[in-house]
Amino acid sequence: MTLENKVALVTGAGRGIGKGIATALAREGCHVALADINLTNAEQTAKEIAKLGVKTLPLKADISKSVEVDRMVSDTLAHFGQLDIAVNNAGIISIKSVNELTEEDWDTVNNVNAKGVFLCCKAEMKVMQASGGGRIINIASIAGKEGFPDLAHYCASKFAVVGFTNSLAKELKRSGITVNAICPGIVPTAMWYGPDGLAERWKLEGETMEESWQRHQDLLIPQGEGQTPEDMGQLAVYLANAEHVTGQAINVDGGFTFH
Ligand code: NAD
Incomplete structure (x- = not known):
């Protein structure tokens, strides 16, 4: 087990990719805080993961709201006493052509996918700066590398995550904190x-x-x-261990895209 007694916080852990990543980290001995806007699903994930013999903490948080993000991070710290790995996975999609898209659609998707990642990173890095290091893993998308029809607003939010991740990695030089993004293909x-x-x-x-x-x-x-949530979990475990990989946005997409 490579992450024994480390502590991770995973957002959007109630189902899908977040649940897969949280499970993969737990299999490596990591204790996990499982945050989701849907508390019932977070509690269910926590129950399942606890069977792997690690400690779990389900949390309700809407990552588009700074008050809730700050509470999510401080509750994690209060419960476990440390935060080593943060996986900012929660995200939403809506499928509309630009002709159909409203200002509200744009804000809804970008407030969760782009602003949410910023708010989470800001709160998590403060804890990691105080403790001398950590791993931040943002879940972007191959839609953060190239455009797709009916998804311009979603692509814009994921391009933002990739750019933010690379910038933050450079800003956090010599901090012991790595910042990377995973870009899933189609899960x-x-x-x-x-x-x-x-x-x-x-x-x-x-x-x-x-x-x-x-x-x-x-x-x-x-x-x-x-691809599967487990594929994303494998890369998350690698990034949680890797000391000298930072500022990257890595595709896990079966060869769909290149850069
Ligand atoms: P999903 O809808 O199955 O799971 C998303 C989880 O995030 C849900 O549990 C949901 O309740 C939670 N969530 C939504 N809004 C939230 C908020 N404001 N605050 C906290 N939690 C919130 O989706 P998924 O496929 O598991 O996607 C996870 C991440 O992977 C997303 O960021 C998504 O954009 C990205 N992604 C998915 C795919 C894919 O093919 N499924 C591809 C590329 C990228």
Whole structure:
């Protein structure tokens, strides 16, 4: 176990990629605070992860609100006495062309995905600066590297995460804190595969959602299949250990994109 007795805070840990990353960290012996806007889901994740023999703390927090973010970080510190790893994963999507997009749509997505990551990093780095080091891992997207139709506002929010991550890594030079981003490709969570997800939106006439999903995997992903929350967990464990990797935005996308 490579992270024994370390403490991690994972946002959006109630399901999907956040839950997968929290589980991977726990398998390495890390205690985890599990934050989500949906407390019931965070509590469920905490219950499941506690079976791995680590300590868990479910927390309710909306990462787009600085008061709630500050409370999430101070509660984590008060409970565990340390914060070594922060995974800023919580995010939302909405699927609209720029013609359909309203000012409110833009603000909603960017307030969670971009501003939320900023607020979390700011609160977490204060704790890590005081303790002399840490690992910050932001969950961006391949939509933070290139554009996609119907997702301009989401892409803008994820490009922001990539730029912010690289800038913060440079700002935190010689602090012992590394700052990196993971860029998932297509992970068939609710975000992709749910009733309002992309597979539904990009369905051809007469196609089922399963057929749409299969066609997109064949078309877009050289390896021919989507990724899993566990794939993201593997990279998170690597970044949580790595001392000399910082300022990077690493794709886990089956070869979908290059840079
Ligand atoms: P998901 O919808 O399954 O899970 C997101 C979690 O974040 C949920 O538990 C939700 O309750 C929580 N959340 C939403 N808004 C929140 C807020 N304001 N404060 C706190 N928690 C909040 O999505 P996912 O697929 O697991 O996505 C996780 C991250 O990965 C997101 O940042 C997403 O943009 C990114 N991502 C996902 C994919 C994919 O294909 N699924 C691809 C690239 C990037």
